[in-house]
Amino acid sequence: MTLGLSVDEVLTTTRTVRKRLDVTKPVSREVLEECLEIALQAPNGSNLNRWRWIIVDDPQMVARVAGEYRKAVNWSPDGPGGSDETGNAAAIYKRVERGEKILESSNALAEKFDAMPAIVVPLMRGRTDGLDVFNQSAMWGSIYPAVWSFCLAARERGLGTAWTTASCMREREVCEVLGIPMEKFTHIGLLPVAYYEGDSFREAWRKPLSEVLTWNSFEG
Template sequence: MSPDELLTTTRSVRKRLDLTRPVPAELVRECLEVALQAPSGSNRQGWHWVVVSDPELRKAIGGYYRRSFGAYRASGGSAGSLFEDDPARAATQRRVSESAGYLSERMGDVPVLVLGCIQTPGGLPEGNQAGLWGSLLPAAWSYMLAARARGLGTAWTSLHLAYESEIAELLGIPADVRQGVLIPTAYYTGETFRPAHRQPLDEVLHLDRW
């Protein structure tokens, strides 16, 4: 797989996650070894990774995620509520919302759940937090790319953060470590993935000035 193919076909996999096929722990470790090569502010490398494969823990996390998704869907700001005045985009948004709902009901059944976390000595900084999360999120994306290259499907999710403290207690995560992303990880069904339709570059590109 070429770099461009890898980057353009690493999709959010929800309905096509294989919930019945175990994922070897060593394969997840390989992906995390790749993730550790990502950049971090001041080379601090303050990230931590909680890999959850225990069925009861996955079930508990899945329960929190399902509750959070229910509130999100009822909020009026969910994916399915966006771009309703644009028929083409509205249809896509409805499909995204349907697949997200499917995953919310099955998050606890996904073979491996990976939580990307970061140390926050002294708590979250006031104001702009781009530097903090910019020291975790590239590594999480690298994990997802490495998983794709090894035949695994993933999805970027964060709705579990509505219950971050409950999940931290469940998993024994220290108070000075904050969660940033929950990545369900499994083999996927079907053959491969295609690039997604996106807005034309010229609609979002600004040269020198806005």
């Protein structure tokens, strides 16, 4: 089932959903594969398809992956993330616009991460270590459009997603859990997926266009 939203609506209301992810509703493999089929139409350098995808829907595996995410963001049931002792993502949130709100919402995600119906794990073939900007850009740019397309396709089907990269701080451990050969593939993040509660999302705050755009040459 699709919602019939306009392209612009999907593009402007696909949010990082954390608190409103309903982890009690199952998500079928069929709808996940449908979203991924759409995502695979994303552009990628020389059309090399240097990606692999793992979808984790076994509850025990979800819990193990979630455990790594929680460690990365320093979240535990007795002490939600926010302590920056390990230099983790929570420390970053303190320095950014509306950071407290993001942190609160991130903690809500960490709390329910182990109950997610599914976690999508995109992988890119190869390692960026030591590469020049041209090659790094080609690698990152060949996976992120597909990840975002997945999020958009999911939104159109009533599914919420939350793109997260915190687990990259524990890449080795995540790769061990999932059997990923780290010398050949890079773990770039985790995408929990669940049906969302409610039926609409607002446009988010962004720096205004006037602050980020100049014409013809750089200014400022």
